[in-house]
Amino acid sequence: MTRILLLLSIVLAGCETLTLSAITVPPPGKTAHLDDEDDTIDISRGVALGFDCLANEDGYNGPCRDPRVSVADDTVAAIYTSYSDALAESYNYGHAGARGRTSFVVVGLREGKTEVFITTKDGGISLDVNVKP
Amino acid sequence: MKLALPCLALAFAACADDGALGNTTVSPECSPTDFACVTTGLDGPIAVGGVLPLSIDADTAGTSSSLMTLMSADPAVLKTSGTEIVGVAPGVAAMVMLSGSSVVDFLHVYVVAPNRLGLHRLSDGLERGELVEHVDLLVGDELLVSVEPYRDTQRLLGRGTTTWTGAPAIAVLQDGVPARRRIVARTPGEADLTVTSFGFSKTLHITVHP
Numbered sequence: 001m002t003r004i005l006l007l008l009s010i011v012l013a014g015c016e017t018l019t020l021s022a023i024t025v026p027p028p029g030k031t032a033h034l035d036d037e038d039d040t041i042d043i044s045r046g047v048a049l050g051f052d053c054l055a056n057e058d059g060y061n062g063p064c065r066d067p068r069v070s071v072a073d074d075t076v077a078a079i080y081t082s083y084s085d086a087l088a089e090s091y092n093y094g095h096a097g098a099r100g101r102t103s104f105v106v107v108g109l110r111e112g113k114t115e116v117f118i119t120t121k122d123g124g125i126s127l128d129v130n131v132k133p
Numbered sequence: 134m135k136l137a138l139p140c141l142a143l144a145f146a147a148c149a150d151d152g153a154l155g156n157t158t159v160s161p162e163c164s165p166t167d168f169a170c171v172t173t174g175l176d177g178p179i180a181v182g183g184v185l186p187l188s189i190d191a192d193t194a195g196t197s198s199s200l201m202t203l204m205s206a207d208p209a210v211l212k213t214s215g216t217e218i219v220g221v222a223p224g225v226a227a228m229v230m231l232s233g234s235s236v237v238d239f240l241h242v243y244v245v246a247p248n249r250l251g252l253h254r255l256s257d258g259l260e261r262g263e264l265v266e267h268v269d270l271l272v273g274d275e276l277l278v279s280v281e282p283y284r285d286t287q288r289l290l291g292r293g294t295t296t297w298t299g300a301p302a303i304a305v306l307q308d309g310v311p312a313r314r315r316i317v318a319r320t321p322g323e324a325d326l327t328v329t330s331f332g333f334s335k336t337l338h339i340t341v342h343p
Contacts, residue, residue: 024153027225027241046207048227048239050154080229080236085156085193103154105236107206107227 017057017123018064023084023103024050031132032108040128041116043077043108050082053102055122062090064102065121073114077129078107108132150175152238156193157230159240161290162186162216175290178243179211179220180282182331183291186217189230191237201237204229210244220244220291247282247289250328250335255279255313267338270303270318279313280328280335293330300324302341 019036026032032049033042043049053064069079082105087098106116108131117126150159159175179185191198203213210224218228223246229239254261255277263281270276282289292312299305302322306315316326318341326337 024239027243030225030241046210046224046226047241048153048206048229048236050236050239080231080234082154082236083156083193083232084154105154105229105239107229107239109206 017055018118018120018125019054019056020051020118020125020127021054022049022051024048034127038128039125040130041106042130042132043106044132045108045111048105048107050103050105052084053104053118053120054088055120057122059093060091060096060122062092062096063088063099064118065099067102067104067118067120069104069116069118071114071116071129073112074109076108076110076112076114076131077116078109079116079118080105080107150240151192152230152240154236154238156191157238157240158190158192160188160190162188175240177288177290178245178284179218180284180289180291180293180331181220181222181244181246182293183220183247183282183289184217184293185219185291189216199232199237201230201232204231206239211242218242245284245287245289247284247331247333249283249285250330250333251281251283251288252326252328252335252337253279253281264337267340269340269342270316271342272318272321274318274341276316276318276339277308277313278316278326278337279310280330281312282331282333295328295330297326297328299326299339303339 022034026047030044030047031042032047034051055064067081071079082103084101084103086101088101090096090099111131111133114129205211205213207226210222211226212219225243227239227241230237251263297305297314302320302324304317304319308315321341321343324339328335
C-alpha cells in the first residue's frame with residue numbers, strides 16, 4: 001500500500017497543485033517548520049505541527065478534497081487528518097461556496113528521517129520529514 | 134456581587150488553555166465550585182511524577198464534545214492515561230487529542246523536575262497563598278492545607294503521592310483529596326506538620342494556644 005502511495009506521489013509530483021501552510025507554532029526552543037517549496041518538514045521529537053491544505057487543480061480552487069495520509073516509517077513520525085472549525089471559500093469554474101478547511105497534523109516521534117504521503121481528490125504530495133532531537 | 138461575578142468570569146477565562154488548532158479548551162479537572170482548583174489552570178509545567186486529570190471541552194460551534202483519546206508525542210517525557218497526563222521526565226511533549234484516527238487538537242506540555250514543596254492555605258474554596266511562616270491556632274481552629282510541587286519560585290502542576298505526619302497537639306485529617314489535609318488544633322502546645330511528596334519534605338511549625 002505504501003509503495004502504491006509512493007508511486008502515486010511521484011507521478012503527481014510533477015504537477016503539484018497542493019499548497020500546504022503551517023497553522024501552528026512550536027513551543028519555544030523547539031522546531032516545527034514546513035517548507036512548501038522543498039516539500040520538507042523539520043520537526044523536533046515530541047512536537048506536533050498543524051498545517052492546512054489548499055488545492056488549485058483543473059478549475060477547482062479551495063480546501064483539498066477527500067484527504068488521506070500515510071507515513072513510510074511510523075516509528076519516526078505520525079501524520080493524521082485533522083479538523084478545523086472554520087470555512088474557506090472554494091471555486092470550481094465559478095464560486096462553489098464555503099467548504100470546511102482541510103488540515104493535517106504531523107508529530108515527531110523519534111529522531112530520524114521518513115516520508116509522509118498526502119493524497120487527495122485534487123492531487124498528491126510527499127514530504128520528507130526530518131525529526132530532530 | 135455584580136462586580137464579583139465578572140471578575141470571577143475573567144479569572145476563570147485565564148485558567149484554561151486553548152489547543153493549538155483552537156478546537157478545544159483544556160483545563161485541570163475540577164469541581165466547578167472548587168475555586169482553588171479551577172483558578173489554578175494550566176499555568177505552569179507539570180512536575181515529574183505528577184498526575185494531572187484534565188477537562189477537555191470542544192469549542193466547535195454547534196457540536197458537543199466527542200469521545201476523545203489522548204496520545205503523548207513522547208512517552209519518555211509525558212504519559213497519558215484516560216484523560217490524565219503524567220509527567221515522566223523533564224522536557225516538552227505534545228499531548229495529541231484524537232477522535233478516532235483524526236486529530237481534534239493538540240497542546241504542548243512542559244515537564245519539569247520539582248526541587249521543593251510548598252504548603253498552601255485554603256479556605257472557603259479559595260487559595261490563600263503559600264504558607265511561608267509558622268502558624269498560630271487556637272484550640273478548635275481548623276486549617277485546610279494543600280501541598281504543591283515547586284521548581285524554585287515556579288509552581289508546578291500535578292498531584293503526587295503524599296504522606297502527612299503531625300504531633301499530638303494537632304490532628305491531621307483526610308479531606309478526600311490526596312494532596313490536601315484538614316488540620317485541627319486539639320490541645321495547647323507546639324506541633325510540626327510534615328508532608329512528604331515528590332521525594333521532598335516540608336515542615337510547618339504550628340503553635341496551638343489555649
